[in-house]
Amino acid sequence: MDASAMRGVTRHNLARFPRRQVLQAMGASAFCAQALPRQLLAQTATSFRPGPYRTLEELSASLLASGVSADEAKILLPLAKPAIALQSTAADDTMIALGASKIGGSPDVPRDFVWPVRQPTTFGLSVVEILRGYAADSAEEDLKSQIALKEQLAKRVAPLAFMAQIDLAACATAGPCDADMPRTGHFLLFYDLVFNPERGREADGNRLFQLIHVEGDLTRQASPDLGFPLFGGLEAYRNCLPSAQFKPIFTYTLPDQRAAPITPSYLNRPYPHENWSDSQPTHLDASNRLGGWPENIRREMTIALSAEDARINIASLKYREIFKLLGEAAQDWVMLLQIGAYDNDINDFNGLYYIWIQRRHLRARDFSQARLIYQKDG
Secondary structure, three states: OOOHHHOOOOOOOHHHOOHHHHHHHOOOHHHHHHHHHHHHHHHHOOOOOOOOOOOHHHHHHHHHHOOOOHHHHHHHHHHOEEEEEEEEEEOOHHHOOOOOOEEOOOOEEOOOOOOOEEOOOHHHHHHHHHHHHHHOOOOOHHHHHHHHHHHHHHOOOEEOEEEEEEEHHHHHHHOOOOOOOOOOOEEEEEEOOOOOOOEOEOOOOOEOEEEEEEOOOOEEOOOOOOOOOOOOOOHHHOOOOOOEEEEEEEEEEOOOOOOOOOHHHHOOOOOOOHHHHHOOOOOOOOOOEEEOOOOOOOOOHHHHHHHHHHOOOOOOOOHHHHHHHHHHHHOOEEEEEEEOOOOOOOOOOOEEEEEEEEHHHHHOOOHHHOEEEEEEOO
């Protein structure tokens, strides 16, 4: 498999490509020889299917068919969390019904809605400095212009970009999610797509994203000018993402190898449902979901969030020490949303956005306490 054949392969659609060829292209031929038989076992098992899993019985059957032992399945099933997979279909924003779940386009908001903004951002200025480093070895005028515009933008108050809206009533109709999840109204997600920070809040408290829960009658509101075009010369998408409608699909999810319940027990050995996990991204149609377990790209997030809250430096601690110290606190974090690749021909997030909240804040409907983490593919 040459480089051209690898185009389009991401963390979220890997299951669509032959595992041996992907791993060989990544220089992992030694691992390939060991991994392929397990993958083939899962793909050829007559009872295996990649979901969605409407019942725990369906989930159990899928695990067993992928090579998970009965004893391991009994350990995994109690960890299952319900989620609403948000399957996307590209659509012009004008064709998406008012209040429907969607990504991109313009949000549907109450008539007295005030568009969320961020304050001047130190992260934005750090991005400008990185661009200056590139410019030192480049004569491109476009890069110099980008630096000038982004430096001005970072130093002033600016609107956040609209990312997605979720019809919570429609999701509740699709199936039961977390018991504390709102069942009415809409989630509206806004974020600084110009600078694309890995965290949604700066050290001084400056919020670079907002998750807003709205109720009542809605009207569609176009975005104000963001101060910098999101997609270069594509004027139609200067201030908004390409739009796609979400269809809510109920499914059970399981923690992956980077999740807190799995990592401590499988530090030095393969986790039991690796083969099963590898086949899941396609049934979720990219990686957008309400609730459930996250699809971790790099690291376990609830431990990191708990460490931040407790002001504990975990850099020098061993894994088992970390999980012993913070494992209980980590269970208090609930993933509200995961946003990633979706059906469109223009935008690529190159990763996943996760929205987390502590359960007490979720129950109080205080979404100002939500946290955003962005993990990149590469």
